[in-house]
Amino acid sequence: MTAIPVPAALGPGRIPAHRIPADRWFRKRGIAIHVVEGDGRKPHAVRLSDLPEPERLARLRKTCGDLHLEPGTYDEAAHAAFMEASPSLRGRAERKAAMARLLVSLIRNGIAPKGRRASCPSGSPMKRRLTAVKGVDPINSAPALVPGYKGKAASAEVSAEAWRFFPTASKKANGERPLRQAWKDTRDVARRRGWAWPTRVQGGICRARAGKLAFPDRGADAGGGCRGGNPPRDRAAQPRAGAAQGRSHDQVFRDGLAARVTRKATARQLYLSGLIYSPVAVDRWGRVQKNGWTYPRAPALIAPYVDILGSALAVHFLLTFGGADLYMAAHPTERARVVQLVGVDLARALGAAELPRRVPLAKPWLAACLAHEGCPVADIARTLHASDTAVRSWLKRAPYRPSPARWGDA
Known part of the structure; x- marks a missing residue:
């Protein structure tokens, strides 16, 4: 994230030009002032993505002027979509945009860096950022560098009847993939009865979530993973892949008791137990x-x-x-x-x-x-x-x- 020293952030927009009223202005609007750890000093800084929209644009125009760049035309729709992104995405985009503006300024002014430091990014990320901001005005660089922001994906609609039917189908399923078979059985029944059920499995995430619901203990009580237990009937035998991992039922029970949170007795309970x-x-x-x-x-x-x-x-x-x-x-x-x-x-x-x-x-x-x-x-x-x-x-x-x-x- 792009951190601006507090003395350098004073002035643009409605930010006061003096430090004490500026600190009051930041606190009133909930803008956090961070301490930057460096060479022993502890300067204060604010994040560019935390500033309000007018002050952020004023800061961008001032930065473009310092780099001898024309800010260009302000794209209101792009910046509105940019402000809807999460703070972490906006912070990364501001950091990449600052690098891109500096590179564009060096290229336009005919200045090329003589060498690359170890802390600088490699050439490939620089080329990707220059390609992303090609044809974009410098003031609109940050919205163009948001890393694929699409918002939160909507969850598939699942009816309560289908969700109650799925664990029963998973217990009765046979074969090497009982969860996939249970999903197919629930899909077929849902089509006949008009239940809401997703038409396809969403990769491994859906299977993992369904597995946690159907088998919360990974079959520790089924006997398949316990020494001396009954052989499994509904899934392949894996003697050491379950939750028991070769332990007996008594060992599983005692290990579960050992993992519980212990409670300390009160002084009155200790006194009565000692009588x-x-x-x-x-x-x-x-x-x-x-x-x-x-x-x-x-x-x-x-x-x-x-x-x-x-x-x-x-x-x-x-x-x-x-x-x-x-x-x-x-x-x-x-x-x-x-x-x-x-x-x-x-x-x-x-x-x-x-x-x-x-x-x-x-x-x-x-x-x-x-x-x-x-x-x-x-x-x-x-x-x-x-x-x-x-x-x-x-x-x-x-x-x-x-x-x-x-x-x-x-």
Whole structure:
């Protein structure tokens, strides 16, 4: 594509002559300003094909004047067809037209290049461009060099009944070319019933698209390409040309599972999967007993945590955050730690509850819970930062009254 430096593009047409208003003018009309990578510098440039029609023609007249060429008569119909082409086609045509105008100027002024650089095109493309613009005015060179623009080809009309009949015919077709045979069968049936169906196959593109519809897995489940599968009946046997490629059905299934997108488990799912579940019993008062033992009623300081989290999860929460200040609303790191431990829903419930900033730590209650889980006295003392004598005294006290059943106790 023909790139024009921004300083050189100022002036012609409605483009302002100064850089700052010119940049505003380009942005207002959606014209992109590109950075040209070169010898270390990064100059800005715009594409000639992106400019509006009046500015592009003014630029072409100025270029023809610099090359000592007469612009000629403007062909409005040719330029209208040129502007309907895609931006990529117009960009290539502008680039070829710039080369052709330069060659025509050199030839008319009797100037011949002494040598050809390695970056210059060869002689054959130059001759083709000169032949294409022969007898064409320089201002109309770009429309004459559009590489065969014809627009988008219309798709053949196919009725829904014929399209539903085609996969059935392809499965029942025999021979080495089942898709072509299915197309012929559908064509014959469509003529009798008045269906819309293309009269001829559009080369390999139509066959490839029809093959993707009729055989999306290339017959992996048919057994022909699988080791130990049933021999194919409707097409030639190709043991390693199908999707299976000599693999067994089990290998195809496992490879398909390996190619699937894996999903990561949430913190709540990881927590629930790591729990050790054991049989529990619930009495007539709703108290939960696990292995013949009931969680003791929590003191008043930690009762809100037990009500929200449950006894089992409250033990882990108090062991992690007990005795410290917890800033969930203002500190994202601490909030992330709470979410990782208890999950998103319970973390929101803790944040909504009016709890004190400092998390309490009921060591006698935690000692009783840890002792029930089978922890020795030395480990409990090390966990709670207490002496062995203090832990034994806590465990010898009369147990708390049993607490009612709560979610998470089991």
